[in-house]
Amino acid sequence: MLKIGLQLYTLREELEQDFEGTLRKVAELGYAGVEFFHFFGRTADEVKELLRETGLVALGAHRPYDAMLNDTEQEISYNLAIGNRNVIIPFLTEEQRNWEEVAANLRIIGEKCKAQGAVLSYHNHDFEFTEHYGERTAFDGIFEEVPADLLQVELDTCWVHFAGYDPVEYINKYAGRLPIIHLKDLKKREDGSPETVVLGEGEINLAAILEAAAAAGVEWAVVEQDYCSRSPLESVSDSMKWVKTYANQGGKVNV
Incomplete structure (x- = not known):
């Protein structure tokens, strides 16, 4: 059964306050767990105590590529x-996207993580599918070049869809190397740009993604909404309502 977490970036303004x-x-x-992106000046002890109090699991943390390269030991x-083993690189700027160099650096970071009992993952957007690493998409290229014991996949299923690929096919392709997926919904604006929306209010086949993820042995489905048209807390509450409805209809999620 999939556990349901929240990527805290969705609530970035609330967290700052x-x-x-x-x-x-x-x-x-x-929500059973949270995926951090920033710790807002809190010490590890403070965060650990808050997790203990709330019962939330630290399922992962998005950490900047530069920080993971230059402050690897401190990040790990x-x-x-705080009880989190999953350290995830979430985004690369255009200047950072020398894919051969990225793969080499991910291998180095992954080795340091593995040596200390942490797990390095990489989280995609759409550009990994529109840019290339040799003859391959950049996405497939980095995961072919860096072995699974040094780099796991965090598949953002929404961005796979927006890039024109089938998220279910990619879940199946990377089964066994895919501990976490991002579950988000979108609709396209008139100009073709993506608008992230509450689960169930967009065009993504969320049920098919969750079924494939459960079959592929994914542990966590992480709800994320990059930008919210209504209150972010209301949005993540409504997304959880969708998840609970899906669970009540026999979906393989644990809520």
Whole structure:
């Protein structure tokens, strides 16, 4: 059964104003875990205590590529101290996208993570599918070049769809190397740009993604909404309502 987490970037403004109170609200909504992107100046002990109090699991953390390259030991030790093993590189700027260099650096970072008992993953957007690494998409290229024991996949299924590929096919392709997926919905604006929306309000076949993820042995489905047209807390609450409805209809999610 898939566990349901929340990528806290969705609540970035709320966290900046009230880090502790916002995490308590996330737990009240029924999310089992959280994926961090920033710690807002809190010590590892403070974060660990808040997780203990709320019962939330630190399922992962998005950490900047530069930080993972230059402050690797510090990043790993902080995350292990809060009880998180999954350190995830979430985004590359255009200047950083020398894919051969990226693959070499991911291997180095992955080896350091593995040596300390952490797991390195890479999270995609759409550009990994529109840019190339040799004859391959950049996405397939980096995961072919870096072995699975040094780099896991965090598949953002929404961006796979937006790039014109089938998320279910990619879940199946990377089964066994895919501990976490991002579950998000979108609709296209008139100009073709993506608008992220509450689960069930867009064009993504979420049920098919969750079924494939459960079959592929994925542990966590992480809800994320990059930008919200209504209150972010209301949005993540409504997305959880969709998940609970799906679960009540026999979906393989644990809520």
